[in-house]
Amino acid sequence: MAKRLLIIGAAGHAHAVLALLRRRGDYQVAGLIDDTRPSGGLVFGLPVLGGLADVPQLCEAYELDQVVVAIGDNGRRQLVAETLRRRVPNLHWPVLIDPTAVVAEPARLGEGTVILALAHVGPGSRLGPGCLLNTRSSLDHDGQMDDFASLAPGVHCGGQVTIGQRAAVGLGACLVHQVSIGADTVVGAGAVVLRSLPPGVLAHGTPARVVRTRQPLEPYL
Ligand SMILES: CC(C)(COP(=O)(O)OP(=O)(O)OC[C@H]1O[C@@H](n2cnc3c(N)ncnc32)[C@H](O)[C@@H]1OP(=O)(O)O)[C@@H](O)C(=O)NCCC(=O)NCCS
Numbered sequence: 001m002a003k004r005l006l007i008i009g010a011a012g013h014a015h016a017v018l019a020l021l022r023r024r025g026d027y028q029v030a031g032l033i034d035d036t037r038p039s040g041g042l043v044f045g046l047p048v049l050g051g052l053a054d055v056p057q058l059c060e061a062y063e064l065d066q067v068v069v070a071i072g073d074n075g076r077r078q079l080v081a082e083t084l085r086r087r088v089p090n091l092h093w094p095v096l097i098d099p100t101a102v103v104a105e106p107a108r109l110g111e112g113t114v115i116l117a118l119a120h121v122g123p124g125s126r127l128g129p130g131c132l133l134n135t136r137s138s139l140d141h142d143g144q145m146d147d148f149a150s151l152a153p154g155v156h157c158g159g160q161v162t163i164g165q166r167a168a169v170g171l172g173a174c175l176v177h178q179v180s181i182g183a184d185t186v187v188g189a190g191a192v193v194l195r196s197l198p199p200g201v202l203a204h205g206t207p208a209r210v211v212r213t214r215q216p217l218e219p220y221l
Pocket of ligand 1: 170188
């Protein structure tokens with residue numbers, strides 16, 4: 001029987017996660033949760049059931065205990081996940097892997113991590129909770145991604161790369177082997193990262209250079 005689940009978020013990334021769930025076919029999505037939209041409407045053909053505060057009673061009403069936080073921005077995804085974890089401690093956070101993605105063995109994936117279509121995780125990799133590998137992104141062998149870090153579509157990482165907490169690697173960027181990206185750093189689209197980057201900066205270009213500092217919750221999408 002399909003497991004029932006709520007999607008937290010109702011914007012573009014939620015659409016991508018919904019496509020993953022439809023391809024898998026083993027989850028039945030009860031609806032979407034979004035504080036910024038009126039409940040009762042339809043988004044992507046699914047009902048918006050309410051906001052975060054409604055999750056406890058919705059879990060009871062729909063007899064479910066599984067959620068995915070489908071928010072693309074790393075800082076916001078973590079904030080929402082932590083808020084929900086406090087309010088509804090018995091929730092489950094499945095790891096969701098698109099059937100077209102490849103995850104080599106051995107790999108360790110933290111709860112709530114999402115791996116979208118055609119993405120690749122190399123052997124020996126370790127991903128914390130709430131990570132996101134977007135479409136066709138690749139973390140090669142022995143890579144590490146800390147909590148709520150993300151790779152945008154088409155990112156290529158060489159082997160033994162480390163991505164810090166909430167760090168976001170932008171569309172199509174390339175990271176050579178063994179570099180590390182500090183926590184809360186954003187790598188701009190198309191960058192080629194040849195040297196490690198410190199925490200809390202924005203860097204872009206070829207080769208990637210630090211252009212400024214950034215605050216942990218500063219939007220970047
Ligand atoms: C880097 C980024 C976060 C923007 O940072 P920002 O500080 O707000 O930058 P701005 O847009 O104000 O641009 C400032 C300057 O940097 C340049 N710039 C911005 N992003 C750049 C990039 N990725 N590569 C090279 N130059 C870039 C701009 O052209 C601008 O140059 P100018 O001053 O000569 O006109 C954004 O451009 C980016 O790359 N985001 C990633 C998006 C992504 O991956 N989306 C996929 C989500 S699934």
